[in-house]
Structure formats: structure tokens, C-alpha cells
Amino acid sequence: MAKIVRITLLFLLTMTAFYLCNQWVINSFYYAGKRLACSVNPQFAAVGGQDRQVFLDWNPRVNYDVIVAGSSHAYRGYDPRIFQSHGLTMYNIGTGYQNAMASYFLLKNDFQPAPGSLVILDVYDNTYSSDGMGCFSRIIPNSDHERTPRDLVLSAFDLRLLNAYGSFLFIDQNRIEVPLKPGYVFNGFSECTDSSKVPVDSSRVEEVKHHFQAGYLDYIKELNAFLKQRDCKLVLATHPMVVNPRRVQYHTSFMGYLSGLLSSENLIYLDFSEHPDFHPHFDFMDDDHLNQSGVDKYNTLLLDTLEGLKLLPPSSELRSRQL
Amino acid sequence: MLFNSFEFLVFFPIVTILYFLMPHRFRWFLLLVASCVFYMFFLWYYIAILFVTIIIDYFAGIYIEDSSGRRKKWWLYGSIVSTCLVLFVFKYYNFFIGNFNDVAQLIGWNYSLDLLGIILPIGLSFHTFQSLSYVVEVYRGNQKAERHFGIYSLYVMFYPQLVAGPIERPQNVLHQFYEEHRLNYADVSAGIKLMIWGLFKKVVIADNIAGLVDAVYDHPEATSWQWLIIGSYLFAVQIYCDFSGYSDMAIGAARVMGFRLMENFNTPYVSNSIKEFWSRWHISLSTWFRDYLYIPLGGNRVKGLRKHLNLFTVFAVSGFWHGANWTYIVWGLLHGFYNVVENLLKKITWFKSWVETKAPIKRRIGALIVFQLVVLGWIFFRATSVGDAWTVIKGIFTGQLSSWTPPAEIMTFGYLFLAFKLCLVVFFILSDVTIHRFARGAFDHRTKHWFRLCFFAYLTALILLIGHWGEVEFIYFQF
Numbered sequence: 145m146a147k148i149v150r151i152t153l154l155f156l157l158t159m160t161a162f163y164l165c166n167q168w169v170i171n172s173f174y175y176a177g178k179r180l181a182c183s184v185n186p187q188f189a190a191v192g193g194q195d196r197q198v199f200l201d202w203n204p205r206v207n208y209d210v211i212v213a214g215s216s217h218a219y220r221g222y223d224p225r226i227f228q229s230h231g232l233t234m235y236n237i238g239t240g241y242q243n244a245m246a247s248y249f250l251l252k253n254d255f256q257p258a259p260g261s262l263v264i265l266d267v268y269d270n271t272y273s274s275d276g277m278g279c280f281s282r283i284i285p286n287s288d289h290e291r292t293p294r295d296l297v298l299s300a301f302d303l304r305l306l307n308a309y310g311s312f313l314f315i316d317q318n319r320i321e322v323p324l325k326p327g328y329v330f331n332g333f334s335e336c337t338d339s340s341k342v343p344v345d346s347s348r349v350e351e352v353k354h355h356f357q358a359g360y361l362d363y364i365k366e367l368n369a370f371l372k373q374r375d376c377k378l379v380l381a382t383h384p385m386v387v388n389p390r391r392v393q394y395h396t397s398f399m400g401y402l403s404g405l406l407s408s409e410n411l412i413y414l415d416f417s418e419h420p421d422f423h424p425h426f427d428f429m430d431d432d433h434l435n436q437s438g439v440d441k442y443n444t445l446l447l448d449t450l451e452g453l454k455l456l457p458p459s460s461e462l463r464s465r466q467l
Numbered sequence: 468m469l470f471n472s473f474e475f476l477v478f479f480p481i482v483t484i485l486y487f488l489m490p491h492r493f494r495w496f497l498l499l500v501a502s503c504v505f506y507m508f509f510l511w512y513y514i515a516i517l518f519v520t521i522i523i524d525y526f527a528g529i530y531i532e533d534s535s536g537r538r539k540k541w542w543l544y545g546s547i548v549s550t551c552l553v554l555f556v557f558k559y560y561n562f563f564i565g566n567f568n569d570v571a572q573l574i575g576w577n578y579s580l581d582l583l584g585i586i587l588p589i590g591l592s593f594h595t596f597q598s599l600s601y602v603v604e605v606y607r608g609n610q611k612a613e614r615h616f617g618i619y620s621l622y623v624m625f626y627p628q629l630v631a632g633p634i635e636r637p638q639n640v641l642h643q644f645y646e647e648h649r650l651n652y653a654d655v656s657a658g659i660k661l662m663i664w665g666l667f668k669k670v671v672i673a674d675n676i677a678g679l680v681d682a683v684y685d686h687p688e689a690t691s692w693q694w695l696i697i698g699s700y701l702f703a704v705q706i707y708c709d710f711s712g713y714s715d716m717a718i719g720a721a722r723v724m725g726f727r728l729m730e731n732f733n734t735p736y737v738s739n740s741i742k743e744f745w746s747r748w749h750i751s752l753s754t755w756f757r758d759y760l761y762i763p764l765g766g767n768r769v770k771g772l773r774k775h776l777n778l779f780t781v782f783a784v785s786g787f788w789h790g791a792n793w794t795y796i797v798w799g800l801l802h803g804f805y806n807v808v809e810n811l812l813k814k815i816t817w818f819k820s821w822v823e824t825k826a827p828i829k830r831r832i833g834a835l836i837v838f839q840l841v842v843l844g845w846i847f848f849r850a851t852s853v854g855d856a857w858t859v860i861k862g863i864f865t866g867q868l869s870s871w872t873p874p875a876e877i878m879t880f881g882y883l884f885l886a887f888k889l890c891l892v893v894f895f896i897l898s899d900v901t902i903h904r905f906a907r908g909a910f911d912h913r914t915k916h917w918f919r920l921c922f923f924a925y926l927t928a929l930i931l932l933i934g935h936w937g938e939v940e941f942i943y944f945q946f
Contacts, residue, residue: 145650147652148650148652148655151652151656151920154920155920155923155924155927158920158921158924159924159925159927159928159931160928162921162924162925162927162928163928163931163932165928166928166929166932167932170932175883176881176883180883183880183881183883183884183886183887184884184887184932184933185932185933185935186880301473302473302936303473303476303931303936304936307931307932
């Protein structure tokens, strides 16, 4: 028995040493501008691009009136310029496949909303059928400090995340591996001016296997409680999407779960997913994302709706905060 | 629960520690509960189906032993039919009905039967065969009927080999549940080494190349002949690493607790003949078919056409066992054909001496030829339909599309990513035979203890770092 314990400890120590050495090697050596890690396993995402810029542009001294969180629907679908034209400062913290759990930790640790501000959480049903790795692995190497990566690792309980977190310890964040795309505007928003590039293909949607991850959606409760503490409001929204029978079917079943949360948390949900005013070719970049024409239309519609519901922070409050 | 999951990393040490802490008389109960938990992680209510099979064969075993003459035979038939009926309903019903509907449509008979909307219980074919093995052995008098219902249930449900084998024989396993296993360094060390090597094969090799294979086989019509060949060779490595990796983990997990399960793979791609390949690939299934189908059909006692027909039958059934799809049947028939041709060629002296040679160079050339034949078979195994398989074969041999540029799905991650995966495959091909033996302790007397510890610690570090976790199920789970 003693021998087994002794050898096990020795084995674990040796294994840890090898593991850290390997982590150092794959995160310290670069090929074609990227760490070797990025070519070894998809759990190691690159530093840079939209995912890094969202941290770099954040100004903690500004009291943003509106913060938008969510997946690529968020960072491509909510334009700070349109909010500005309505007298509101807006920051977009969206990252690829960002679910409510990631939004919660980002808002808690990195992008703390000012009291009285409004947080819009874009809930895209497909995000909640993924295991979250697409989102977490991008946030971890780009995060400014280790609080969010640590919280994600502890909450998601996934070995791949532990690896991504291990790599965070060796990463040189000053070395940008992925350039920022030309469409990036500011405050986390990326513009897209193309009309529909990919024809709407219903068979593609059929192939998607939906494994609903209710646990990530449940973080809306934590998020709501956190925002209430800070005297902020939370509104959930889904931006317009190309109407497809399969998608509608999944969205309906997704809503079955979400509606329970909405009533228990007393939340407002603005569902524009099947809004008839959006044209599949002229207002969309692809099946999932709006182009700039669609964004203009949607943001105006959203702001009017929020104003009608008296959810927007008053402009006087904005001025006093800016002063 | 998957062996390559985080849950298993927690489950396995807890069950093992409890197993050794518990008095011997309660251990069977712990293992049975653990096996139920392990199985119920997939679809909890399907455990009821498993228990139906267990109950049928438990009582059948007792009645077979207690009766004689025709009654004994009827109990055996009853047990076989009812056990196979469960397998038929869940695995083959939709296949037969689907084909029936197709034929009906073809002949203009406007009649179609409804398909069942059911999911195949995981590992059904494996534990069905294990149950059948038990009743047949009791019938033959090689095994006494197990009177302890818990122990018999454990024989069918023992979690390391419950969902993907090895398909055990009662003579090898049942008595082990009565033996008291003490915590033993040699067993723990041997078991852990096998588990590490198995996990490495699965999550580092098989899962890393799965994406490449999928990219080729998802659109065979749009893939160049070069990549159809590469994809097919890679699938040969993938399926071997996937399945032998599972078997190694199963054998290793059992060994840690002191149980010895039968070997299931023995570096099959070094085989010098098709016959040898089948004595090294999925050994527990090959021997099952040999013992319970080939020999009862006449085995080597019959000669000529009858023997060849028997071989075809055995391989066709073996193919059908793998899945309710024509692709598996064609794969089985192809191997039946290989075997028949090999048997016929063995009548030629030089061929016979070549097949039986021990000369390393001759053996390697032979292995290379056999490997090509096996890869040709894998094309049917991997393709989603016979039509797709034919597209792959046609694409390779006609060379219609020619390009070394990888399919777009592969290029998403870049050339370095591809190079890394191919390096893993090359490393595996070069080291498999050596590490296979190393993991089984073949070089323990020749290597230092610290070297072995460092080697397996390094493999574990690689498993943690570059393994694909929680993404890809084992291919053989669907069978």
C-alpha cells in the first residue's frame, strides 16, 4: 500500500512537471506568428482579433449607459454609433459563442456596469447547444487578468479549460497572433457591410445537433442578481434571424425553457428572431448575422422599443454621469 | 459514461478505492451498483432492457443445467431466440423494415411499414453475445450454471467491458468474482499502464485524426483521389486506435482491481495473412464466432465448397453484427472472400510457405499487402452507404479529381495543424508494436523503474494536453 501511494505521488509529480514543460514549449514558440499551441488543439485559441480588442478598448473611467453582452450576434448586431445618436454611450462585450455564464463572469470581473445602466444580453439559442468551449477558449488567452479564466475553469469543470488556463500562465499577450479584422469600429463592435454571402440552406441547419445546455442559461439568474446589486437593469433580446422552419422549431423548444426563467426572474425578453421586416438577402450577412443595413434597422427598432418600455437611462442622467 | 470523460476520472478511483476498502463478501454488490451507474449515464431507462436479457439467461442457464435431452435443447433455443429477439427489435427491425419498404416501392406495391422511433441501447451487441456465450457454455457442460443472481448480473454488466467488450467467456470471468483480490502493486501498475496507453491511443491519436477522416468521407464525391487514399489509411489507424484503445482501458481498469480479461487486440496490422489478421483483431469476437458459429457449422471438419460457404456465412454475420447497414455486410463478405481466396491459394506451395514464414522481410512485405486489403475493407466500414463506398473506390482508382490540397474543412486550422496530426500518426505507426509490448510489461526486466515511470508520466501529460476530451465517442459504442 505504501509503495502504491509513494509511486502514485512520484508519478503525479513527474507528470505535472512534464505537463508544465510541454505547456511552456507550445506556448513559447511561434510558427507563422502563432503559438504552437494553436496548431495542437482547438482548445488553445489565439491572442488578438475581436476577442482581444474588446478588452483593450474598455475604459473603466467611462460610465457606459448600455452594455451589450452575448455571442457574435452581439458584437456584430449592436452598433455603438446608433446608440450614440440616441444620446447613449454603449459598450459591446460580445465574443464568439458567448453564453450567459461567460457574460456573467465578464461583467463581474472585467466590464463592471455603472449603477443605473442597462445591460442587454443577446440570447442566441444555438449558443446554448454548444459545450461552451468555443466561447471560453477565446476569452481565456485574451483576458486582461486571471479572475475570469479562473472562474470559468472552476465553474465549467472541463479538462480542456484547465489546459487553456494553464496556457494563460505562459502567454505573452503583447504578441498579437490574429490581426483585427478591418470591419472593427470601436467599443467592441464589428461592422459588416456585405449582403447575404451564404445562401440560406435549410439542410445545413438540419444537420446541427442540438444538445441543450441548460446550465449555461441558468447563469441568467446569477447575472440578474449581480446586476440588481449594482442597481442595473437586465433585458434579454434575440436579434433578427433568417427564418427557417428547423430553426424556428429549435427556437420554440429553447423558449420553452427560457420562459420559465423569465417569469421566475421577472425579466423582459425582446424576441426579434422572426421579425418580418428583415429581408433574408438585404439585411443579413449570412444565415446568422445581420449586415450593416440590418443592424441600422434593428438597433433603431430596439431603441424605440426600449424607449417605449422606459428602459433606457434618461439622457440627463447620462450628462450628469459624464460630468 | 465514457472512459475518456471527466466523470470517469472521478468514478474510477472512487470505485476502486471502495472496492479494496470493502469486505470481500460485499464487493460484488459494489461492482454491480457501479456498473449500473456507469451504464445509466447513457440512457438510464435502458438498464431495464439489460435486465430483461439478464433475467432470461440467468433462468435459462439454471434450467439448462437441471434438464436433459430435448428439454435441455429447448431451453437453449428458447434462451437464444429471446435474447436475439431483443437485439433484433432494437438493432435490426428498422433495417429490415426499411429494406422491405424500399423493395415494396421498387415493385410498385404502395405499402409501407412504420419504422420504430427508438435509439439503440449502447453496447447491446456486446452484452447480448456475452449472455449467449454463457448459456451455450452451460449447455455444453463447460460451465456450471451461476445460481447467484447478483454475480451473474455482474458477469453481464461488469462495467469495464460492459459497452464495448472484450466479449468474455464465463469460464474466464465468473470464478474471478468469487476470488478475493488484494491490493497488489503489480496489478495496479500493469492496469494503469494499459489504461494510459489505451487512453493515449483514443484521445491523442484516434480523436486527433477523426476530423481529417470525417472531412474526406463527408464529401467523397468532391475529394481528390490523393485525399481519398490518405483518408482511408487514416481511418485504418483511427479505428484501430479507437477500439484497441477502449479494449486496453477496459482490460487495464479490470486489472487494477485484480481481474484479468482476455486480450482483444494484438498489433493486427503486422499480420502476414488475413487469417492471422483475424487472430489479432477483435480477438474476443473472432473467437466467439469461431466457437459458437463456425465450429457448429462444421468448422474445418467439412471440406470444399461447404467450408467456403461457412466462411462466407460467418463473416457476413460478423459484418451484420457490427451494424444494421449494407456497408457492414459488404465489409463482412469482403473479408469472407479474402479468407476463401487465401485458403485456395494456400494449396500453392510457395504461397503457403510465404504465409507461414518467420523471415522478417517476407513477413513485412506480406503485412504490407494484407494491410492494403484490410484498408479496402475499411472503406465500406467507414462509408455511410455502399454508394458512398463505391464513390471512394471509384475516386481512388479512376483518379478523376487530382489535387494534393487538403479538403477545406482540414485547412481551417492550417498546414501546421495538419502536419502535427500526421506526425502523431507516423509516431504511432513506428512505435505501436514496441509500446504495445512495453505497456504489457514485456520489457520490464530490461528497463529501469524510473524510465517506465517517466515514460508513462509523459504519455499522461500528452493525453491531458493534446487529447480531445469529451468530444468523440468510441466508434464501437454504436455496435
